[in-house]
Amino acid sequence: MKKVVITGGSGLLGPAVIREFLDHGYHVVNADIKKPVEELCQTVIVDLQNLGEVYGVLAGADAVVHLAAIPVAYSHPNEVTFQNNVMSTYNILEAAGNLGIKKAVISSSESSYGVVFSRKGLEPAYVPVDEDHPQLPDDSYGFSKIVNEKNADMIHLRTGMQVVSMRLGNVITPEMYSNFPSFINDPEQRKVIVWSYIDARDAASAFRLAVEKDGLGSVALNIANDDTSMNIESKTLMNTIFPNIPLKKELTGYETLLSNEKAKRLLGWQPVHEWRKYVTVN
Template sequence: MAERVVVTGGSGRLGPWVIREFLEHGYEVVNIDTRHPQEPLCPTVIADLAQLGDAVDVLEGADALVHLAAIPAAGLRPNEFTFRNNVLSTYNVLAAASLLGMSKAVITSSESSYGLVFALHPFSPQYVPVDEDHPQLPQDSYGLSKVVNEATADMFHRRSGMQVVSFRLGNVIAPDMYENFPSFIHNPRERERILWSYIDTRDAAVAYRLAVEADGLGSMRLNIAADDTSMDIPSRELMAVSYPDVRDFRAPLEGYETLLDNRRAKQVLGWQPVHRWRDHVNV
């Protein structure tokens, strides 16, 4: 078992939950970020991962890398900056991990890599639930950065044999964010671009730990999403309203099932999301 895990971006929304998960299972954890967290759970090192030297320095002595650090969405910074930051920092941490002989890394990709989320010219998924084999067709620098990062993971696996798992996360929801759900759960147009997906930070954190503990995965992409959508509307009705042209349904969809297919993560990691928005919201 890896003993020392470096988590980049541990001061963000998801990071503290990932850090807690590793700490609670006996790991030594170091957080790498550009700012200190609100709650200090473990040592934090301020570093610029756009600099390869910084990446090598902060990863020295670690057994595994969990890379969360990124500009987290399109439109927050200029397009070129978003692309350069996300691609260069991911290249650098994987290059550093490879140079240091590390065998395990998990990087953070996104459902945005499929292209629907920030598309300038909206389009429909080719089929649902969208699985990891669905074409990635981004029209934005953020989604493109995630596609490039997954290819970077492939390259470093070929180069060094390092296992790199790329998580295509659904919309990340911390527990305090469930209070916002009543404002949109009856309006399918509000979250149609993300296929109404979500993933609780606690369930995502478990997936990161399981990916570090797994062996023999090579370079693999995995969707990480809750079992249900974020809506109080059956999934087939959501599709009929927002994507009526889609005819290829690859699951029964008899209730509120996720439209971002999470079955592969369950199969290869033994992972099971347990937190549902309905446990926190009266409907």
Template sequence: MKKVVITGGSGLLGPSVIEEFINSGYKVLNVDHKLPDNPICETIIADLTNLGEAYDVLVGADAVVHLAAIPRAYMAPTDVTFQNNTMATFNILEAAGNLGIKKAVITSSESIYGIVFSKSGLTPQYVPIDEEHPTLPEDSYGLSKIVNEKTAKMIHNRTGMQVVSLRIGNVIAAPHMYKNFPGFIDNPKERIAILWSYIDARDAAIAYRLAVEKNELGTAVLNIAADNSSMNIKSTDLMKEAFPGVTDFREPLTGYETLLSNKKAKEILDWKPIYNWRDEVKKL
């Protein structure tokens, strides 16, 4: 049985990722600064900004999935966010590479493109936004994600370790969170900053597992989003309302398609999101 260390497993996305790996036959160790509400595997409390502790928790692992971070801009002082997120990622990858671990997956973010937390009114240069779109963050959180992706390249160059960076969109982490959808799905002014994207935590978890199981990915960078937007308004109408100046559409938009492209993840990982907000709302 292969062992995977999952950092940040006690957070919003972590439980779904842990469950996905356990159900797929992996031995899982959760590493976090707090215990999970509903533990399903062993947890070690550690400070990953300490390199020695990163080494300690990774001994004997076959792969590492790094979720741990301050999860958004402005919830902590900007320097604290930057220092925590970059140092924890550096330490995990540095330790993993030096320990001979061959696979790592780190958590990047759609905020890397700069629109999510923009205070200057940044707009997308084209849609759907793919991984080649310029990264123009105005905040230390988005900047930390750029640094982390560069760190992944550095570690890969030195050790050959495969490091996949998943640019995760708005996570819907439990079925009950879909109860919020009817309150915003008909208002184009809601959720503009995230381009109305979302991803079910269970679908994201599958992407993490596939990123560990696939070979020869080097330092792939992949957007992870649902196939459709989180709105009950067609995507072209959303763009006309919120971003009328954006006219460069790289894919046909005929319905409710996502504006955060997941095409590359589908091609490279053979991944396909399963969960659709319309189906989940009906269940509630």
């Protein structure tokens, strides 16, 4: 039985990722600064900014999935967000690489493109936003994700460890679908995330597949569902909010504007939890 350490397993996305690995026969350890609401597996309380503690919790692991982070901009002073997110990721990758762990998956973000938390009203350069889109954040959260992706490149070059950086869209847990009626018909809401979302269970399957797939090197992947989170067709959303933004493909329905094609191609991944399965549309 392979052992995977999941950091931040007590957070929003953590339980879904833990369940995914448990359901597929892994021995899972949750490494977090707090106990989870529901104890799905062993939890080890760890300060991820302490490199020695990180070595301790990763010892004997076959893979590490790094979810732990301050998850948004401006919830903490800028330097606190940057230090926490960068140093915890550095320590995870440094320890994992030196311990001979072969697979790591880290949480990056669509915020790295710069639109989400922009204070200057940055708009997408084009849609669908793919992994080649410019990364131009003016906040320490988005910038920390870029640094972490570069850290992944560095540790792969040095040790050969495979590191997949997941540029997650807005994570939605099942209970959060009750919020959807409040915004699905209002194009002004959620425009900074190009109306994207990712069901936590679909994100979890992508994380597992990234551990199981070989030969990926160091790569960043957008993780989003196939559709937007809106009850308005994607072309109408763009014409209403971003009429001058170039379209890289013809829009014919409710398709996602945060491209997930690369993740689907490289991982053999297919999201299945569309929001319409859980929300009544009037």
